[in-house]
Amino acid sequence: MKLLVVNPNTTASMTAKIGEAARSVAGAGVEIVAVTSPMGPASIEGFYDEAFAVPGLIAAIADGQRAGADAAIVACFDDTGLDAARSFGNIPVVGICEAALVTAGQIAKRIAVVTTLARSVVPVEELVRRYGYAERVRVSACDVAVLALEEPGSGARSKLEAEIARAVAGGAEAVVLGCAGMADLAKALSARFGLPVVDGVAAAVKQAEALVSLGLATAKTGAYATPSPKAYAGMLAPFAPESDGRT
Amino acid sequence: MKLLVVNPNTTASMTAKIGEAARSVAGAGVEIVAVTSPMGPASIEGFYDEAFAVPGLIAAIADGQRAGADAAIVACFDDTGLDAARSFGNIPVVGICEAALVTAGQIAKRIAVVTTLARSVVPVEELVRRYGYAERVRVSACDVAVLALEEPGSGARSKLEAEIARAVAGGAEAVVLGCAGMADLAKALSARFGLPVVDGVAAAVKQAEALVSLGLATAKTGAYATPSPKAYAGMLAPFAPESDGRT
Amino acid sequence: MKLLVVNPNTTASMTAKIGEAARSVAGAGVEIVAVTSPMGPASIEGFYDEAFAVPGLIAAIADGQRAGADAAIVACFDDTGLDAARSFGNIPVVGICEAALVTAGQIAKRIAVVTTLARSVVPVEELVRRYGYAERVRVSACDVAVLALEEPGSGARSKLEAEIARAVAGGAEAVVLGCAGMADLAKALSARFGLPVVDGVAAAVKQAEALVSLGLATAKTGAYATPSPKAYAGMLAPFAPESDGRT
Amino acid sequence: MKLLVVNPNTTASMTAKIGEAARSVAGAGVEIVAVTSPMGPASIEGFYDEAFAVPGLIAAIADGQRAGADAAIVACFDDTGLDAARSFGNIPVVGICEAALVTAGQIAKRIAVVTTLARSVVPVEELVRRYGYAERVRVSACDVAVLALEEPGSGARSKLEAEIARAVAGGAEAVVLGCAGMADLAKALSARFGLPVVDGVAAAVKQAEALVSLGLATAKTGAYATPSPKAYAGMLAPFAPESDGRT
Amino acid sequence: MKLLVVNPNTTASMTAKIGEAARSVAGAGVEIVAVTSPMGPASIEGFYDEAFAVPGLIAAIADGQRAGADAAIVACFDDTGLDAARSFGNIPVVGICEAALVTAGQIAKRIAVVTTLARSVVPVEELVRRYGYAERVRVSACDVAVLALEEPGSGARSKLEAEIARAVAGGAEAVVLGCAGMADLAKALSARFGLPVVDGVAAAVKQAEALVSLGLATAKTGAYATPSPKAYAGMLAPFAPESDGRT
Amino acid sequence: MKLLVVNPNTTASMTAKIGEAARSVAGAGVEIVAVTSPMGPASIEGFYDEAFAVPGLIAAIADGQRAGADAAIVACFDDTGLDAARSFGNIPVVGICEAALVTAGQIAKRIAVVTTLARSVVPVEELVRRYGYAERVRVSACDVAVLALEEPGSGARSKLEAEIARAVAGGAEAVVLGCAGMADLAKALSARFGLPVVDGVAAAVKQAEALVSLGLATAKTGAYATPSPKAYAGMLAPFAPESDGRT
Known part of the structure; x- marks a missing residue:
């Protein structure tokens, strides 16, 4: 295949x-x-x-x-x-958004999607609603530009972790990474926060x-x-x- | 202006x-x-x-x-x-879709949108839902290709009228024409069916x-x-x- | 006309x-x-x-x-x-509520409606839902009686501004003034907050x-x-x- | 009391x-x-x-x-x-509408509300939606003016029965009578159709x-x-x- | 009976x-x-x-x-x-959940359900949505195990009151007690908070x-x-x- | 695995x-x-x-x-x-219901679920709503008892095909088989109707x-x-x- x-x-x-x-x-x-x-x-x-x-x-x-x-x-x-x-x-x-949601939806009831910039929150929310997950998903941004995820030393990782911590405090049972550029972080974040973290690419x-x-x-x-x-x-x-x- | x-x-x-x-x-x-x-x-x-x-x-x-x-x-x-x-x-x-819906929504409760081909029904329904009019609007197609509206003798007008008649029988109080290519027909259709017909361009x-x-x-x-x-x-x-x- | x-x-x-x-x-x-x-x-x-x-x-x-x-x-x-x-x-x-919503909805995705008293929040929310804007609109009150808007020195303006500031901090991209008695304030508030402010009367x-x-x-x-x-x-x-x- | x-x-x-x-x-x-x-x-x-x-x-x-x-x-x-x-x-x-819905909702999943005139269908639908029963309820009219229910020989009863029959054929498990003027008919209609019929007054x-x-x-x-x-x-x-x- | x-x-x-x-x-x-x-x-x-x-x-x-x-x-x-x-x-x-909601819904617009443990929040929210009350109801937990309600000195009462106080501050007009084991507390809590408190058993x-x-x-x-x-x-x-x- | x-x-x-x-x-x-x-x-x-x-x-x-x-x-x-x-x-x-829906939802917009008996329609509709697919899915029954699917000569297959034909005529773009007992029929039905047919077990x-x-x-x-x-x-x-x- x-x-x-x-x-x-x-x-x-x-x-x-x-x-x-x-x-x-x-x-x-x-x-x-x-x-x-x-x-x-x-x-x-x-x-x-x-x-x-x-x-x-x-x-x-x-x-x-x-x-x-x-x-x-x-x-x-x-x-x-x-x-x-x-x-x-x-x-x-x-x-990858739809794939991540259908995957997360089979292992958790309340899901947090953490995306990059504030301007992407509404577009992702519209997808979430269209796919039928609006009642279970909250979308937020960690205020990191997409390409900053490619730059070591940009502070992107710590901003992302801070936003995940906020989501978990708010009741999220699983986290979806809201950018393909975060694909390498899922396993480490899952270990750190002790809950499922879903990467859309995978x-x-x-x-x-x-x-x-x-x-x-x-x-x-x-x-x-x-x-x-x-x-x-x-x-x-x-x-x-x-x-x-x-x- | x-x-x-x-x-x-x-x-x-x-x-x-x-x-x-x-x-x-x-x-x-x-x-x-x-x-x-x-x-x-x-x-x-x-x-x-x-x-x-x-x-x-x-x-x-x-x-x-x-x-x-x-x-x-x-x-x-x-x-x-x-x-x-x-x-x-x-x-x-x-x-023109959003403009037509907000206009029709101020003069009628139940609205029919009549678009061209069946393949356009779902895209228009997704717009209608996104704009918040899903509970009041039904979308249907009259099975006319967009460019057929430009061709005299294509039978487009009679197919459109037949679909409007079905919508009115189903309780529509106003009609929205679901294609810019129908812009010239609103007044005549309104007169024929005795209810408001909204053209999105206007x-x-x-x-x-x-x-x-x-x-x-x-x-x-x-x-x-x-x-x-x-x-x-x-x-x-x-x-x-x-x-x-x-x- | x-x-x-x-x-x-x-x-x-x-x-x-x-x-x-x-x-x-x-x-x-x-x-x-x-x-x-x-x-x-x-x-x-x-x-x-x-x-x-x-x-x-x-x-x-x-x-x-x-x-x-x-x-x-x-x-x-x-x-x-x-x-x-x-x-x-x-x-x-x-x-004026419906007119303000359809207007704001064509220039912004997330809209704050700021009304007068807490008792008006639910009635306005019910309108917002009926008109189809519930997913995009948050309604709040600035705790000012309607007629206080007519009285110089009532402190109404500063309470209204404080509530708008809260809404903007919460992600509102545009503001709708939720009382006809605020009709004279739209332009000044728009200038002050740097975003569209819609008066329903206009x-x-x-x-x-x-x-x-x-x-x-x-x-x-x-x-x-x-x-x-x-x-x-x-x-x-x-x-x-x-x-x-x-x- | x-x-x-x-x-x-x-x-x-x-x-x-x-x-x-x-x-x-x-x-x-x-x-x-x-x-x-x-x-x-x-x-x-x-x-x-x-x-x-x-x-x-x-x-x-x-x-x-x-x-x-x-x-x-x-x-x-x-x-x-x-x-x-x-x-x-x-x-x-x-x-009586809210009372009838909460009552019917405790004995059936799918409920038909049969009201009088077509013009009342949308107002009742808006109530049904506001009360939260939209997914379970269908509203229709039997085309009988309210005061015709008071007139023997008006044919009101047979029109009402015809509309109930249509609702039952469409899957209704219980019927709510959508007018206070029908209050005397609930028991007879329940017997005739073999399903619960709820009168809002009672x-x-x-x-x-x-x-x-x-x-x-x-x-x-x-x-x-x-x-x-x-x-x-x-x-x-x-x-x-x-x-x-x-x- | x-x-x-x-x-x-x-x-x-x-x-x-x-x-x-x-x-x-x-x-x-x-x-x-x-x-x-x-x-x-x-x-x-x-x-x-x-x-x-x-x-x-x-x-x-x-x-x-x-x-x-x-x-x-x-x-x-x-x-x-x-x-x-x-x-x-x-x-x-x-x-008792459905009964409490239909009762509270006839005396208040915004309702808080206070249940026991966090794990029960989602199941109750799913009930609330199924019954049609999602737009009017917020569900939260007071972090008390069900059987702790039976034990004097467990601190259950004060945790419950703290959660009700939060709900009231957030705009709740009435409170529903989200566990049969709280049935004895409704009257006292209603007196203390000055608003209707509904026990589902009653x-x-x-x-x-x-x-x-x-x-x-x-x-x-x-x-x-x-x-x-x-x-x-x-x-x-x-x-x-x-x-x-x-x- | x-x-x-x-x-x-x-x-x-x-x-x-x-x-x-x-x-x-x-x-x-x-x-x-x-x-x-x-x-x-x-x-x-x-x-x-x-x-x-x-x-x-x-x-x-x-x-x-x-x-x-x-x-x-x-x-x-x-x-x-x-x-x-x-x-x-x-x-x-x-x-298998959730799996079938998330699968069908990635290849079609409008989906028909065909289940066995009328009494199962509402339970399946409640699942569909809970999973977020209500706007895209219609559920119907083919009036076949589950165990009749196991009996050659029960006529089950032809009833199922008749119901699928109705769904397709109504605009379904893909079909989900609403019973595990239909798992063996997906491929043949897909070939016969010329559209994707999803078996939940697979x-x-x-x-x-x-x-x-x-x-x-x-x-x-x-x-x-x-x-x-x-x-x-x-x-x-x-x-x-x-x-x-x-x-």
Whole structure:
């Protein structure tokens, strides 16, 4: 089984970390192909960056699908372009926010999601509500920019720990790390706080393996129907759905 | 007052119709500048097209803002890129779905939204839920492709009327037309069915006029904060937020 | 266009302030007719006062409608008698709470409503929920009686500012003033706190202008159907719906 | 124990029926005092009538309270003025819609409320939602005017039965009669359809008995706080809260 | 009328207290039969204990029903086995959590439920949500084990009062005692805090009296249909539904 | 990895079918241990049977845990005793309803759950709501008793297909089989209807594998805390939590 893990931002060091997290939990015989988006924002912080990460994400999924990927993972916690990616492709597509929530939801009732910047709280809350976890989840930010997670000495780790401590004091039974760039910290934080800490990248690998093993692919009637063939103008023309529904 | 009306698809005939609908309700001294997106899909039908309409939309808003627009309207019923556009700019941005719902909600309790294709029902339902109107609104499709609305003889009008008739029989007190391409039909349909029919383009013009008149602009703390400056790679580089927060 | 602005309480100084706020934002050619309710409570604080403000409100709307008003505004933040007024009349009726919420909702995700007394918090929360904004809005009170807003030296302004400061610290991106008697403070508070502050009276003027410009009136099938003709006993007899549906 | 049952419309024949229904279930030693509202609409059908029923209701409760009533019942299914009545008085006040729902909710999961006219469906749905029963209750109308229930030969009974049959076919496990004027039919309908049929008047008598027996009265902090003393103008002056909180 | 009050835990001293609370509010001619569950946990604290309390509860109800009980009360605040008990029997079954909420909901808008241990907060919140009271109710724990309520000198009373004080400071208008073992404290706490305090045992007695007086029994179509006859294996064989639907 | 699959009813033929379904999707190196509950109902149809299936379920999990199981699956679609099982054990516990929903939710927006008898619809709807999928899921019954699924010639298959056809006509994009006894039918039904059909048993195997691979176990603070040590009376005494938290 070959799983494509797309980092929808364009920072390769983060892709490396994500790939490592994915490989560390991948099942026997599962190949992880971690790719960096070929275009768009260096990090995804809020609604604007998110929108501009979608074309690169789709390009990466199209490439991966042609290269034989069995499923794709969108490795950014705002599940960038997830619905578009599901409409586009023939393979299952997993988002790390959704994967983390469904995983945490099977081991805890009250869940804290700790994300990076305040501006990302509302976008994540909207995802949480859409996925149906609003009554069980509280989202907060630790006030760390995404790329600061890549910089030793940025103080990111201690800010993150402080925010987790607040969440635990408020009754959280499990913690979800709200950024793909935190993927390497889950085990240490779980040990430190004595409760389950879920990393979305790892969770998504197992959800993707599950869907592939079960022979399940995205439903193609209704909301995720393959896009109708039509012209796309300008520099986005290469993304136009072809008459056979493939880009 | 100058209002920018962006058709986020690239079909100029639809822009003409939208511009006309906007001008027919614009207040005295309000200039309507209707523009066609410079890139992306010829029509927006479902999640995939929607994602690829955002760059063109932002480009059009950036141009319009530089040219002195006081507010912008996103003239596609799935409110394509609305959150990104609000984060981006300094001027208010109005979506035609949200504008239509807040308008209809002040004159009726039970509202029917009639959109084009079945694949658009779920995306519109998700908007309706996000805006808070789920308990009062039912969304259905009339099974007409967006561009068929531009073609005389396509049978689009009669399919639309049949779906409205079903909604009225089911208790709808007002109807919202769920596609910018239906903007020219509101008055005739209202007369035919004897109840209020709301066109989102017209509704959005009045909401934009309202925000500008009130001196209100998008909140710039929290979810709509101006994007942090950062690099965007590849062909999307021109969209990178600048250090002063303008693209 | 002639807009009737009804102060549903019987305090004329508040009507003057409300009328001024309305006129300050009214469009060209829009005449504001601000009237004080002819009967009922001097201020509306909680469920009991609210119920006794409805007859005077309806009387004022009936008069205004006969005098040619194109739309009516209910200028009390608990949207006193709004559903009754919409059922009664042939002209659109706008409530300042609903108008403020739909306005703020187009420029911010998280909204704070600051009202007067603690006893008004639950009634306003019930409105917020009914209008669909519960997930985005927090309601709190600044512990100022409505009429204290009319008295220089009452300390009302500083209590209001303290409550707004608390709301902003809690993540509010925009503020809605939860009493018609605060209509004169919006601009100064917006400047002071650096975020949008919405006054419901001004917002309602623009919503009423919008509905009239769009040729939209209240739906008359279903919940807002004209009252059936019937006798009303006692001193309320003059309010009985006539056989032709007009009072 | 003395229970005041207020028919908030002014039709004495309906009061007689309501009083009889109340007395048929009243406990030993419970005196039922059924009164007709001294002013307002002959029947309550929709938002407009409802608003004009409140002054008469409050007048009746004030009288009843002075005469020693231990609790009051508002015997109209839209729970006319219930929040105002609770704010006003010192005795518990029970609404027949709320009483019927809490009763039916303890014996069935899925409940059908069958009300009179289509225009009452939305007001009742809003009550149902406010009371928290929206997920379990469906509201429909049998297309019978309230006073037609008083007229032999009006065909009201068969229309009501037809609507109940539809609800049962749709999965309803219990039925709530959505009008005080149906109070005499519960037992016969229950026998005919073989499932519990709840009449709100009877249910309310038992809820009022319960509150009185338990020594519970309306909370007087927060939303139901006694109205602040203030002037009421015009013909509503007699309803002004006095300085000691009694009208 | 004979009301069976089942203490679904096996601690007889708590049954005595519950029986006393029930008798103190029972109507004239109402006999209270308080029984201790014949098997299962000594106290019910969280999901695990709750599950093991059901067989004893059903056994007690079966016995009570055979002995002529007219209704049964489940006297544990997590409404242990309530749905199973309603499916089982022919008599109405009342839960003390549901009874307390419907009672408190008729006298207050904002309600605090104070339960024993933190682990019981989520189970009670799930009940509150299921019953439809989530928007009005906050649940918290006073950190007292159930059986500590039986021990003089345990400090339980002062911890409970401290938690109530916090709830009142947070806006609660009424308090519900979230454990049957607190049944003796309601009156004193109401006097001390000056607001209504509802004990679920007392509330349930009145709800059971109400249902019996109204001639209402559990709906037997749909969710509460009598269990289909089938074999039960092992030591649970005596609980198998018989072919005539009785155990 | 060793996964315990508990059939919480006592029908061994169903356990065989469930075990086969589990083994057909289990990963390399995953041992499936399928066990039949040692006591309780022959099939689980509604609230009553469900309650009596819990002791046998816990006994089976306790045995399995002692024998080295890494995770447990509750193989009945009403997720019988799932919260109790999670509180009890040290290993992750997966329910087939929850597993099926989180799986289907990653490949479709609108999901139909088709269960057996009408009496199970409400219990499943309550699960769906609790898990957060209510807005996307419709539950219906195909009117087949659980054990009829085991009998060739019972007509069960055609009734199930008829109900799926109805769901698809109503807009379902994916189907979830709402009974463990349907586990063998998923692939054939998916082929016949041309959309994803999810069997909960298979889905649960992959979710359990995922949790074990990720090193995640049930949170043990809060709602799922290990039961406090205490006595259990009567025949349930063996289930009492021991002082070290193991039964």
